[in-house]
Amino acid sequence: MLEFEKPVYELEKKINELKILSKSRPELLEEITRLEKKLEKVKEDVYKNLSSWQIVQIARHPDRPHSIDFINGICGEFFEIRGDRFFGDDSSVIAGIGKIDKTKFVIVGQEKGRSTKEKIDRNFGMPHPEGYRKAMRAFSIAEKFCFPVITFVDTPGAYPGIGAEERGQAWAISMSIYRMIGLKVPIITFIIGEGGSGGALAIGVGDKVFALEYSIYSVISPEGCAAILFRDSSKASKAAEHLKLTAKNLLEFGIVDEIIKEPKGGAHRNKEEIFERVKEKIMETYEELKKIKIDELLRKRKEKYLKIGIYKEVKNGTTGNT
């Protein structure tokens, strides 16, 4: 439970207690109805004006659905591929082939892990170069069989470790981005939690990019930014505001095409609902993308990314494209 969610959880607890009691004391039902109404109001108030930092906390919420949950929640069938055929298998990246209803997809996502052991095994969702190279393997399978690609972005970032650098993570990230800009199948990307810099972008280039309402995407973590900006990583909440990293900001900058609404309070409060919405969005988007000829699709993908950026062209005094 996050600090600002307390009033919601407390009220919910009270309602549940009353519900148990009401089995023997039906006169309590009226009170329950009253409190349920109040709960709606409290939720409204708590989740209406969230600060960027509160959104960061929801994006990192321990119960937030991860890539693995989306895959299990959406796919009828899924076969996971393992290893990069160079060095090893990086379990902070899940990749595989699957079916959603009757349509076949290649799916790649970063996975943070849930239990302490799993988190350690998955390196808290921070990929090594093998993760990106496995992703590239998956992209090649997609191209060979003409399967569209779905990616789920959820990582604090690339792993700052010795092995990751020894095996060229900068090169691996760049090559994965390069592979995606030219990939000859539709790519649909979902920012489902935390989009941490280059490690996120390495699987985040898409024809359509969606962000879940309470997800974030940033060039640097708020803590890292605060350490540089204020020489104090505890000022992360302030840094989060400055970085403009919420889904709403991303939409304004043209980084994402659409925001996917989450259940009130975040996806973790009703996972089935968010799976349904994401699944619908996948099918709807694929229907739209598959009609476009591949050359045209690649041209559009390129144009989309060439448009991103805000700069000045001083010769004629105009501000450049957005």
Added chain:
Amino acid sequence: MFFRKPFKPDKKEIKAEVWRKCDSCGETLHIAQLEKNLWVCPKCSFHFRIPAKKYIEYIFEKESFVELFNEIESDDPLNFPDYKKKLKKAKEKTGLKEACITGKGKIDKFTVCAFISDFSFIGGSMGSAYGEKFYRICEHAVSEKLPLISITSSGGGARMQEGILSLMQLVKTNLGVKLLEENKIPYITVLCDPTMGGVMASFAALGDISLAEKGALLGFAGPRVIEQTIRQKLPEGFQRAEFQLEHGMIDEVIDRRELKKKLIKILNILWD
């Protein structure tokens, strides 16, 4: 951040002080001697960081270099604290309008396009203007059928002050490299100290041929961040050019005094 304090051979400063200590061996060196030696220590061959303009002077034939796209400058899209001030200061300090110079000129008999970043301009970091300039010089190289040489030094990679827009320049610059590939335009990268983060993780990693200056720090995560994460000291030479050569990431470690010769040699085969 994690890099050494940049050296800025500003004209005034050169006049004011005639001597400089080598950052590596501590030898006291005469500025004129260093200049003649392309800012490489004659004793230990430590490579001082030099501004973009010096590379132009050292590589291109006299007065052959023409700057292009210098009308493109950074904006402040996030209204980020102190960014406008930082840009203003960087411009005054370097005499540049952005952290990179793009243009074309002659190296020996070859006319080539060049992209050269400058570490003394906000750490040579990549924002929207930087990314756009890289893409435009790629387009120019394609339309004029000229090879592209990229010389990079960037401490943090993507420029924090432009947030997510900076990160997206990794895609834009890679699109530039793709354009070169599709049109069979040679692309040579020269990686200088330091080339890190989003710059190394995009166009700087994709050269047909990739050279690196002696001792240059090359990689993704900065050494300090790694040390804080793994709570141990990094081995000597970690992420340096020699280390990256050993790990198969670059083609050759070069001495700056040989850079021009090397480029001519490569162009002689790729573009003759």
